[in-house]
Amino acid sequence: MKLMICPPLILSKPSAGVRRVLDVYSRFRRHQVVLCVDSGSLQDSEPAVLAKLSSFREIVKSHSEPGLLLPWSVLRLASVARRADAVVCYDEFPPSVFYSYLVAKLSRKPLIIFYHIIIPATARRFSGSAFSPLSALYRMAIRYSSAAICLDNGKEYGIFRSFFPDKPLHLAFNGAECADTLSGDAVGHSFEGLYMGVLQPRKGIMYFPDIWKDVSSRVPGAKLRIVGKSVNHNAETLRQKLVASGLGENVEMPGFVSEEEKRTMLNNAKVFIFPSSDEGVSLALLEALSSGVPAVLWDLPVFERFNEGVLKAHYPDTKDYADKVVSLIKDEAMRRETGKRGRTWVMEHMSWDNAAAREEDIFDRIASDMHIPDSPREESGPSARGAVQ
Numbered sequence: 001m002k003l004m005i006c007p008p009l010i011l012s013k014p015s016a017g018v019r020r021v022l023d024v025y026s027r028f029r030r031h032q033v034v035l036c037v038d039s040g041s042l043q044d045s046e047p048a049v050l051a052k053l054s055s056f057r058e059i060v061k062s063h064s065e066p067g068l069l070l071p072w073s074v075l076r077l078a079s080v081a082r083r084a085d086a087v088v089c090y091d092e093f094p095p096s097v098f099y100s101y102l103v104a105k106l107s108r109k110p111l112i113i114f115y116h117i118i119i120p121a122t123a124r125r126f127s128g129s130a131f132s133p134l135s136a137l138y139r140m141a142i143r144y145s146s147a148a149i150c151l152d153n154g155k156e157y158g159i160f161r162s163f164f165p166d167k168p169l170h171l172a173f174n175g176a177e178c179a180d181t182l183s184g185d186a187v188g189h190s191f192e193g194l195y196m197g198v199l200q201p202r203k204g205i206m207y208f209p210d211i212w213k214d215v216s217s218r219v220p221g222a223k224l225r226i227v228g229k230s231v232n233h234n235a236e237t238l239r240q241k242l243v244a245s246g247l248g249e250n251v252e253m254p255g256f257v258s259e260e261e262k263r264t265m266l267n268n269a270k271v272f273i274f275p276s277s278d279e280g281v282s283l284a285l286l287e288a289l290s291s292g293v294p295a296v297l298w299d300l301p302v303f304e305r306f307n308e309g310v311l312k313a314h315y316p317d318t319k320d321y322a323d324k325v326v327s328l329i330k331d332e333a334m335r336r337e338t339g340k341r342g343r344t345w346v347m348e349h350m351s352w353d354n355a356a357a358r359e360e361d362i363f364d365r366i367a368s369d370m371h372i373p374d375s376p377r378e379e380s381g382p383s384a385r386g387a388v389q
Helices: 016-025 039-044 047-053 070-081 094-107 120-127 133-144 154-163 205-218 234-244 259-267 283-290 318-330 332-349 352-369
Strands: 002-009 032-038 058-062 086-089 111-115 147-151 169-172 191-196 224-227 251-255 269-273 295-298 310-313
Touching: 002 016, 002 058, 002 070, 002 094, 016 032, 016 047, 016 283, 016 352, 032 039, 032 070, 039 058, 047 259, 058 070, 070 094, 086 094, 094 111, 094 133, 111 133, 120 133, 120 154, 147 154, 147 352, 154 169, 169 352, 191 205, 191 259, 191 283, 191 318, 205 224, 205 234, 205 318, 224 259, 234 251, 259 269, 259 283, 269 283, 269 318, 283 295, 283 332, 295 318, 310 318, 310 332, 318 332
Parallel strands: 002 032, 002 086, 032 058, 086 111, 111 147, 147 169, 191 224, 191 269, 224 251, 269 295, 295 310
Antiparallel strands: none
């Protein structure tokens, strides 16, 4: 089966969805992948991201940002998609879905949509209660789609199935690379706590002032680093709350960081602070565990699969959460052992190789359901990869 990944990936400051595409689909061997990338983002992409492009046999440069070039880009990708068997929209956001729908519709190809997480706004679009032209187009695209894939999370599955009981729905995994060194092997630690992720309320970021004020009262000078892109004005709102709590000297907020910087931070953090209450299967959490950094989570159903490498606090008791963080900071032997168990679990069950193998199996089933014959197998190796249009 030949798959076109759409819309064009923005590779500068890549989202979790973009990083997942690169890590999963670069490992495909039975199915061919045509990767669409935003040409304007290539020059600002970091080397670690660009290196992953060499694993793809066919790369098509185009545009995904609004502007005069957008209609031309959609038409061009539709012409390329005619040589594919299906168009795969790699995330559930309305602009991505509508862009991919147009490419699929114009090329007369099936559309497959990937859902990372179904937030309330998405559910309202599903139901039709959020009436707007964009919501109407969103539902039109979903009705047109031939299948959906969502992360293996009971909540997401239940929400999607309640609105679309007859739509073929497949469950996929996230994964992580396992670091060469463990956090516990670092010489000293630059900070006690690390958060990585989008800065938005559903990630639990507004719990940070209460949690870290409690931690700092028992571990004087404890440092927390909060890493990630801000949505709306959440970063500034959070910064003001931290300062008002007397934590201005204890918390750093560097914003988005490169893959290399992220790896350095993981190797120098004692505990991963992740008070999110609404997750699919978090890439950031898997990356922390794969680096041997133990995490503190809420005891919510969204985290029921995570039983190794973590401590769980009663939701939403910030004192209990701080207790768990402090116990890991103060007991180095427990921290190291917990971190090693988490890393072992990721290596055995949640590696990118495992995620890619499962996803290729999903496309085997989709191809069978659509009666798509096997694509001719292409030669592998460097000479057959990296073709750019």
